[in-house]
Amino acid sequence: AQSVAQPEDQVNVAEGNPLTVKCTYSVSGNPYLFWYVQYPNRGLQFLLKYITGDNLVKGSYGFEAEFNKSQTSFHLKKPSALVSDSALYFCAVTDGGFKTIFGAGTRLFVKA
Amino acid sequence: ETGVTQSPTHLIKTRGQQVTLRCSSQSGHNTVSWYQQALGQGPQFIFQYYREEENGRGNFPPRFSGLQFPNYSSELNVNALELDDSALYLCASSGTGGVGEKLFFGSGTQLSVL
Numbered sequence: 001a002q003s004v005a006q007p008e009d010q011v012n013v014a015e016g017n018p019l020t021v022k023c024t025y026s027v028s029g030n031p032y033l034f035w036y037v038q039y040p041n042r043g044l045q046f047l048l049k050y051i052t053g054d055n056l057v058k059g060s061y062g063f064e065a066e067f068n069k070s071q072t073s074f075h076l077k078k079p080s081a082l083v084s085d086s087a088l089y090f091c092a093v094t095d096g097g098f099k100t101i102f103g104a105g106t107r108l109f110v111k112a
Numbered sequence: 113e114t115g116v117t118q119s120p121t122h123l124i125k126t127r128g129q130q131v132t133l134r135c136s137s138q139s140g141h142n143t144v145s146w147y148q149q150a151l152g153q154g155p156q157f158i159f160q161y162y163r164e165e166e167n168g169r170g171n172f173p174p175r176f177s178g179l180q181f182p183n184y185s186s187e188l189n190v191n192a193l194e195l196d197d198s199a200l201y202l203c204a205s206s207g208t209g210g211v212g213e214k215l216f217f218g219s220g221t222q223l224s225v226l
Contacts, residue, residue, distance in 0.1 A: 032212045034215075043219045044202070046214040094212075098162075098168035099168055102155045104154045105153070
């Protein structure tokens, strides 16, 4: 069975500092990994995905994520946080089937 | 390019009633997935429709049912509403439901069951 864990309910970071939002996954086959962001009262927006190839994936708004197969992790990173990055972030995984499984989400708070 | 649209945006029902939520998929997409997002939780997969057929289902009871129409729009029907059905219901479309496709989400329908 597929599963996703986001161990932090909230991440606090000062504007201009680097940020990391953690994600670990479990899947029986090859993992297809995603990050989505959700703003208040809105649906989820795609940030980036890992399918195969380079372990460092670059996405929207300056975000990137690093796939680590041995640690089954896919952490989201950004070199310099902005106040406007404050939102709810979801990691998701699929094994290539019809179902995409989402983590519980991590709230990112960037302080000015 | 038209995005994913959902209606209504908000809905209040009482326990035992039935509800129908609607979703128009993004132009060119033939796959629609429905998710339930309870407060403070991640989206939970309900089911997926591909070319008018249910393509897969999550751990939801049969009183959650759906349809997909020839234009690839979709409905989610919930019968015998329970208090725990209160949640944000999200519709997501993708091109073919294929491997590694990203999902395009609507803004959701907030359902409150009293």
